[in-house]
Amino acid sequence: MPELPEVETTRRGITPHxxxxxITGVVVRQARLRWPVPRQLGQKTTGQKIRSVLRRGKYLLxxxxxxxxxxxxxxxxxxxxxxxxxxxxxxxxVDIQLDNKRSLRLHDPxxxxxxxxxxxxxxxHKLFKHxxxxxxxxxxxxxxxxxxxxxxxxxxxxxxxxxxxxxGVGNIYACEALFLAGIRPGLAADxxxxxxxxxxxxxxKAVLQQAIAxxxxxxxxxxxxxxxxxxxxxxxxxYDREGQDCHRxxxxxxxxxxxxxxxxxxxxxxx
DNA sequence: ACGAAGCCCTGCAAGC
DNA sequence: TGCTTGCAGGGCTTCG
Numbered sequence: 001m002p003e004l005p006e007v008e009t010t011r012r013g014i015t016p017h018x019x020x021x022x023i024t025g026v027v028v029r030q031a032r033l034r035w036p037v038p039r040q041l042g043q044k045t046t047g048q049k050i051r052s053v054l055r056r057g058k059y060l061l062x063x064x065x066x067x068x069x070x071x072x073x074x075x076x077x078x079x080x081x082x083x084x085x086x087x088x089x090x091x092x093x094v095d096i097q098l099d100n101k102r103s104l105r106l107h108d109p110x111x112x113x114x115x116x117x118x119x120x121x122x123x124x125h126k127l128f129k130h131x132x133x134x135x136x137x138x139x140x141x142x143x144x145x146x147x148x149x150x151x152x153x154x155x156x157x158x159x160x161x162x163x164x165x166x167x168g169v170g171n172i173y174a175c176e177a178l179f180l181a182g183i184r185p186g187l188a189a190d191x192x193x194x195x196x197x198x199x200x201x202x203x204x205k206a207v208l209q210q211a212i213a214x215x216x217x218x219x220x221x222x223x224x225x226x227x228x229x230x231x232x233x234x235x236x237x238x239y240d241r242e243g244q245d246c247h248r249x250x251x252x253x254x255x256x257x258x259x260x261x262x263x264x265x266x267x268x269x270x271x
Numbered sequence: 272a273c274g275a276a277g278c279c280c281t282g283c284a285a286g287c
Numbered sequence: 288t289g290c291t292t293g294c295a296g297g298g299c300t301t302c303g
Binding site for chain 1: 294295296297298299
């Protein structure tokens with residue numbers, strides 16, 4: 001399930017292969033993704049050069065001259081570069097064909113992903129207008145999080161998974177960051193002290209950076225291989241470890257359901 | 272304005 | 288063994 005580190009790893013992997021290439025066509029085999037793939041996607045993009053490949057939260061942005069292709073991998077999506085005539089497998093929904101006889105191919109079994117087009121400034125787009133800061137920038141600080149958490153009745157895990165507060169923190173890394181910070185996921189957001197906010201922000205940055213570093217060393221070439229990472233799993237401290245020993249204190253990791261999401265924590269290390 | 276629940280979808284695991 | 292059921296997940300959307 002692609003979270004921010006996987007999306008960033010994908011961005012870095014595909015960029016050298018697609019930047020400054022011209023789009024020669026688009027093939028849509030399945031338009032019913034998270035939102036319908038726009039019918040005009042092909043005519044809007046064909047003939048244009050990909051100027052840059054950006055990321056905002058978990059969205060990938062292909063910057064063209066006349067607008068932006070917005071990509072999201074949902075939870076089962078992946079991108080690969082293939083020779084343009086490679087037969088499509090099941091769930092290979094969209095190809096963006098390039099002038100180097102290759103296609104950027106979206107594979108997404110669960111179809112929670114998205115391919116959209118906008119000719120407007122990306123920050124004006126509905127999906128991006130209300131997003132919080134990027135977690136790995138200096139805009140995301142303990143002071144900022146502390147200020148926004150005042151008078152909030154939600155728990156701290158929901159707080160950091162709220163894209164209006166900070167983007168790109170999904171279920172797995174929310175659990176991991178809370179473990180690093182020693183904070184219980186169910187704690188009310190407005191009970192978080194300023195120093196604990198500092199610690200939490202540091203935890204979020206650390207876990208994301210770690211995962212990006214791990215992805216960077218594992219996924220070397222996006223033009224071959226099956227594109228299945230799964231590289232970070234061995235480093236997880238609490239996620240998906242219900243009933244197992246805490247790596248830090250040896251006590252048993254617990255799982256609770258919060259906001260319909262599995263939440264893992266160590267009752268001894270997290271208060 | 273906020274927070275909680277619902278929904279989209281398929282693959283896989285567990286249970287019968 | 289073959290079916291059915293439940294669960295997982297991001298995150299927008301709807302409802303309260």
